[in-house]
Amino acid sequence: MGEVWRAEDEVLGRAVAVKLLLGDQADASSTARFRLEAQTAARLSHPHLVAVFDFGSWEDRFYLVMELVEGRSLGDLLEAQETVHPEQVARIAGQAAAGLAAAHRQGIVHRDIKPGNLMLDADGSVKIGDFGIAQFVDDPSTALTTAGHIVGTSLYLAPERALGRTADSASDMYSLGCVIYQLLVGQPPFRSDTATATLYQHVDTPPVPVRQRGVDVSPAFDSYLLGLLAKKPEDRPSAQQVSDWFRTDAWRGRPEPLPHHSAAAPRAAAPAAPAPAPAAGAPAGGGPSTYRLPQATGRRRAAPAPRASRSAARSATTRRISTSEAIRRRPRVASAVAGTVAFLAAVYLGTILFAPDTGAADTPDPGSTPTAGIESPAPAGASVDPAGDGDDDD
Template structure:
């Protein structure tokens, strides 16, 4: 069958609610193509505009991980869309025939799918229907995103529930905000991608139930089972980041560009990262090999910058400062005593009072503490325990 005078259709390779996809050849350029023909949509008055939207949105994207649009038109009353032919299976077929995939391959799929989504998001395009059937692998395993602009789910989930054949597949990958009737945004695509990655790793989507409505409730309220609890040998960094893609609040998820970068640079292996630089007022780290943080750094969003702490003295420094102050006071008193006038020289040597050392009962020393020395005789005019003010000052300084 020849369409539009140049596209020779060979066999059907896919079918959806809106159209069927044929393998074909562009006889004018002599290259293989995929041609999507729109099916009659008597019950859906928006079908034509949605089909045109797919052509317009995908036609604006030129990215290695997005199925390219080559032509669009109408032939014998049917709209058609010509795309590059992806010679490979969809992830839906890969799951159906091969089961779960190893972490290494899933990480590559995650990086490529997120890169394609990031390109779309930069153009203001939200896919709204990321699922295994719309993620295609070409002959060398490179992932390409297809079916841009086809809204399998209407913005009103209540109306979508009545669309037979649409809710069952899509509800498994529906972001919580969409289940609440809110418009789809870039974060909705990231959530759907997280659901797909979870299924590629474990062989099952994160949420399953007997009805689409029950699945929607799980997206809103349930916590996905960590893959490692299902017996999967997955690096902790990979698991934590994956669960971050499934965060209930859109603002808690990374962007598609961040996802592509994280998986693309191999962070999913979970290599420890260096600790942050020393903050002002902190003690310098001892010399030696650099200290690394062995905690898995998989937080999705950047933490708010911490305010520098006010400089504070450590206990060892506090003791050193107090001891230095006491020595200074003692040195000052000794100097005053050394250079003070010698009043005793004018006295009668026989009248010089004798001084003996004794332990005061009131100041019995505690174990390891020095004994208190008291004087048994004092010069005239000096009360017992003379020099009390200076000694008290000395003691006060020591207490400080």
């Protein structure tokens, strides 16, 4: 429909591409289509879409000033090499789908996705161009399709469009699937001697999986590509879904990472046995309760807890005595034990000290005078009668 020239933007000082409408094609329909391409591209801004800077006419010829893409189209790539490595195909598919997703969000359907309209710049990035037969979804009159005439390329045309139905975003995804298929296999999924026969194949013939054609791709890649080539538009993934899928390693057949969820707090198990008494030197304070560790097989169990502790455990089986509570009970228990020991010691000493004499002393003579008591010493100057007569000398 036109020819493209490299030019220099003298105002902004940058290299641009200028698309000229050929003089012998400057009829009303071609002019309207050229204007449509300018209006369509002006609504789009995305790294994987060719940007349009200006539109006008010069000497009765319309021109379109566009972003200059330093590279080649996928059509040129397929002429240079029959097939493309799956790694590069996955990258191309993801970027092309991202560009289409941006157009679809603006309500624009490209309607002519084919290798010649997908450009690769110097870095290998995809740029989608030529929106000359694009259609605004909210304005079907922009289709520029006359009755009984199908606009587009039959090798990449969706089944619903082959049946004369209105194109939508799913139609672009089918065309992209045909391009991906050709990049892997070396030819489109359907090809016949005539365009009409090819259209019938799009409608009725299921595509042959690329793995059956000897292409070394994962089953996941093969299956996903068949989904893009589904006969029913509602069975195909959206452009955004395709872009997201190829950005991951899913096409390699690797499992996708599980979504991250915050781990739920583990549910505390009910205690199976009462807590043992805290060890000596345990820190005081209101710390968390302590729990008995499971007994190892073959080891002896620890000594049973005091009766008071077992009684407390029976009365509240789901409650643990905290370390601070156990420590507060220790002085009372120690005082009771110390009092008991002191009492027993006092009884023992009293038994020894105050017990009756059971030794081997002589029994006094019954005829002798018993001793009445202990005699007091005589006062000074008085004589003592040894015989005990009590007579004083005159």
